[in-house]
Amino acid sequence: MSTAYKFRNPEGLYFISFATVHWIDVFTRPVYKDIFVENLRYCQTNKGLEIFSWCLMSNHAHLVARRAKDTPQLWETIRDLKGFTSKKIHETLHNCNTESRKKWMLRAFRYAGKKNSNNKHFQLWRQDNHPIELFTPKVVRQKIKYIHENPVKAGIVSSPEHYLYSSAIDYYTEQRGMLDVIVI
Template sequence: MSSKYKIRDQSRLHFISFAVVEWVDVFTRNLYKDLLIESLIYCQKKKGLKLYGWCIMTNHVHLIISSEEGYKQEDILRDFKKFTSKRIIEAIISNERESRKNWMIWLFKAAGEKNNNNKNYQFWQQDNHPIELSTNHLMQQKLDYIHDNPVESGVVSEPEHYIYSSATDYAGGKGLIDIEFIQ
């Protein structure tokens, strides 16, 4: 994560987006989305992540987060991105049914060679640009944006029909990840 984008107030909610290098559509496969889900749940249980909204699209992720006292949001995100990049690349390599394997691994390796922070591969784009959600209006705007993303992309007709987001929770159902509700 770039040091120019610091989270100054850890107690505030932040809207975070990050994408796969070259906007590769990795998350068309549930296997890879499920790895992200597992990692978000782990970060909630072990790393102090408080999750208020989320959505996994084909090549990027949106989150609304804060952190428990004693934890830094940028540390949680750094660890999450580092861990998931390794796990997803391993899953791609070992997936015998992955028809795009050689192409994706070639791209991730080429991106990794351009970045001194990596040993072999780069999966996520380097920067995050956290937006502090300082007003209720801004919180609702970003939450609506996250939940409408699959609708705007033509994946579903109603936000709550997309299971890889928190829209189901906000519609009164039970989603894949426990969340804190924005009041």
């Protein structure tokens, strides 16, 4: 098993990236984005997830985060975040009659689930998380800027703070975004 990307320091601050299987653009509709944000908020409130920066793109997410003291390990919280989001999106897709991509996405996620011994029926997220521990303030700032620039580089917005599903608004304006973010 690879040791390149692991949560080694339980108290560490991490840059974390995770993507959907086959890089499928799930998060193009607000209903799916809101499921992800709702679950992030739950993890903040109930699992001690401390978020310094975040961004949800159409097929992947980035976080700079750590766990609060005496709370579940960060890897456990990320696992639960991905697991619950996967179940809720599967349920939403299954019950939605207006999703034009429904059959295709359900088939793709079932196929991915059958190919993975950890899942049997449905897999939304890739197994990897790519956590990178951040040691210096300079690197933390670089990663936060990278996260906030993602929607700009993708051509979605012209300025980071205009992207709703990100913490950029917390950093570049006096307004508060969708989640409680520790601005540094």
